[in-house]
Amino acid sequence: MRYFLFELKEGLMIAFRALRANKVRTSLTMLGIFIGITVVVLMSTAIKGIDNSFQDGISALGSDVLYIDKWAWFSNEEWWKLRNRKSITMDDYERFKSMVKLPTAVAPVINSQQTVKFSDKRVDGVFLNGSSADYVKTTNFTFEHGRFYNEVESNASRQVAVIGSEISKKLFSRGDALDKTIKIGNANFKIVGVLAEQGSFILGPWNPDNQVFIPIGSIFKNFIAEHRGTVTFNVRAPNPSMVEETKAEAEGVMRKVRGLRYDEENDFSINQQEALMNNYTSVVGVIQIAGLFITGLSLFVGAIGIMNIMFVSVRERTKEIGIRKAIGAKRRTILTQFLLESSAICLLGGLAGLLAAILGSMALNQYFPTSIQADAVIIAIGVSALTGILSGFAPAYQASKLDPVDSLRYE
Numbered sequence: 302m303r304y305f306l307f308e309l310k311e312g313l314m315i316a317f318r319a320l321r322a323n324k325v326r327t328s329l330t331m332l333g334i335f336i337g338i339t340v341v342v343l344m345s346t347a348i349k350g351i352d353n354s355f356q357d358g359i360s361a362l363g364s365d366v367l368y369i370d371k372w373a374w375f376s377n378e379e380w381w382k383l384r385n386r387k388s389i390t391m392d393d394y395e396r397f398k399s400m401v402k403l404p405t406a407v408a409p410v411i412n413s414q415q416t417v418k419f420s421d422k423r424v425d426g427v428f429l430n431g432s433s434a435d436y437v438k439t440t441n442f443t444f445e446h447g448r449f450y451n452e453v454e455s456n457a458s459r460q461v462a463v464i465g466s467e468i469s470k471k472l473f474s475r476g477d478a479l480d481k482t483i484k485i486g487n488a489n490f491k492i493v494g495v496l497a498e499q500g501s502f503i504l505g506p507w508n509p510d511n512q513v514f515i516p517i518g519s520i521f522k523n524f525i526a527e528h529r530g531t532v533t534f535n536v537r538a539p540n541p542s543m544v545e546e547t548k549a550e551a552e553g554v555m556r557k558v559r560g561l562r563y564d565e566e567n568d569f570s571i572n573q574q575e576a577l578m579n580n581y582t583s584v585v586g587v588i589q590i591a592g593l594f595i596t597g598l599s600l601f602v603g604a605i606g607i608m609n610i611m612f613v614s615v616r617e618r619t620k621e622i623g624i625r626k627a628i629g630a631k632r633r634t635i636l637t638q639f640l641l642e643s644s645a646i647c648l649l650g651g652l653a654g655l656l657a658a659i660l661g662s663m664a665l666n667q668y669f670p671t672s673i674q675a676d677a678v679i680i681a682i683g684v685s686a687l688t689g690i691l692s693g694f695a696p697a698y699q700a701s702k703l704d705p706v707d708s709l710r711y712e
Contacts, residue, residue, distance in 0.1 A: 330610045331650030333603020334688060337596050338654030338681045339661070344592035345680075346662040350671035364574050365541045366439050367548055369397075369534040369555060373570035386568045388531035391517075393558050397534060400554045403547045406438035406537045409517055413524045417464075417513060418484040419472040427468065428512045429485065431520025432535075439535035442509065445469070446479045447494035450516055454493075458518025463494040467510040488523040490515060544573070600684065603650070604692035611643050611696035622703050636701040643693025644686055651685025 368374075371386050394409040401407065413429045430436075437449040450461045462483065469478045478495050499509050538547035548571055555569055615622070622635060655678060662671040 326610060327646060327649075330603075330606050330646055331653065333599050333606055334647050334650030334685060335603075335654040335657070337599030337603060338651045338685060339658045340592060340599060341596040341684070342655055342658035342677050342681050343661050343665075344589070344596070345677040346658065346671040346673050347665065348589065348592075349674055349677075350666070353672055365538040365544055366574070367536040367538070367544070367551060368572040369536060369551060370570050370572055371531040371568075374572045383570075387559070389533070389569060391532060393555075394532055394534055396558045397551075397554055400557065401536070401550060403539060403543065403550050404536045405539050406435045406535075408433050408436040408439050408535045410436065410533045410535060411517060411520060411525060411530050413520060413530075415486045415513075415524065417468060417472065419481065422472050424468055424471050427485075428508075429520065429524065430512055430514045431517040431525075432514060433517055436514065436535065439537045440509075442499075443497040445495045445497040446476075447492070449494055449514070455516040455518070458516050458522055460488060460490045460519060461493045461515065462490040463496065463514040464492055465496050465508070465510040465512045466498040467508075468513060469495045485513065485515070486524060488519075490519075548573075600688055603647075604688050607643055607646055607689065607692040608695060610646075611639060611693050612699070614642070615639065615696050615700045619703060622700055626703070632701040635703075636697045639697035639700050640690060640693050643697070644689030647685045647689030647692070648682070651681055651688075654685075655681045 369389070371389050372383055391409060394407075398407045410430055410432045413431070414426055415429045417424045417427045432455075434450060434452040434455040442449070445466065447463070449463055450459070453459075454461050462485065464472075464478060464483075469476065472478065472483065473481065478492050481492050482489050483492060484490075496509055536547065536551055538544045552567070552571060555571075556567065559568055561568065625635065658681075659673060662673055665671050
């Protein structure tokens, strides 16, 4: 064991001397490994960060909530057919709510995009939601400050608002948004609640961090004529195990509300979180495959480069190998030395790529969420070492088989 450790130490010293003697060649050889490791770690941190954010955000929607809408979230049906459906109205909502039995909460929602201002600050293109007091019962929202508007405020169409955390940060840098009056469009609203950060980066327009919620009567009074636009119903099942049962009841009731005959297709859609999850999973899957392909290609090119350089190194050091064999070096010792050299090249390239990926991840985190995982670091180091061993084995094996007499004659 002591002899093996001595051989290992000597092999590493010889390997690093050889690398220092050919700095430019070593650096260029590392480039393929550097690119491959940087790409795989950056991709891993970005996907993990987005996945964490998506999971946090989608939990705010609730896995036991159905969304009855004129539009389908993800559908193969032609767009113009969905567009030609009748809009869903507040009368439909009132009738639907009076007829369904299973849901624990039903809330109407209608949307608009507006500019929100406070003092000299403004946020453009804010997604404005109008709903009833029951809306909060159909979500898993948590509050940083305040509360959701209550039934009295909702029924009276009061000028009150609940804002997302991003809106709060942009308008109130000191975090004192509660009870302040903001201007939405041309109307003044008093803030009664500020949502805690949901982290729902990937949810786009559904992101509650960048939304404002007001009573539905207020949105009709100030922004949308009641006969225009289409209303969505948020329907919460008693528990996740009863989602399908609640969906079946909601579909039957909604068909009655819309006056559809038994042979007519639904002129509405019942959307679920599952559709959003499936679409997200398919998109992430494509990104992962593309990333792995780029990584594999970079590592393959890097491995070929290392193999070529190691063959050149064996040829250049043939006489040295002959001398070492002549004074008693074993084939195993020569094999180990060249494997250590190729592994050192890959590990140095991999560590440099890992450092670049971590720095890149920290920079990207300013724009969208990333998450550096310990397993990504371990995989990066392991892949680097394995690439070095595989790419260096053939040259190392060739070096170990050289005849000492022929090697000493080599010029």
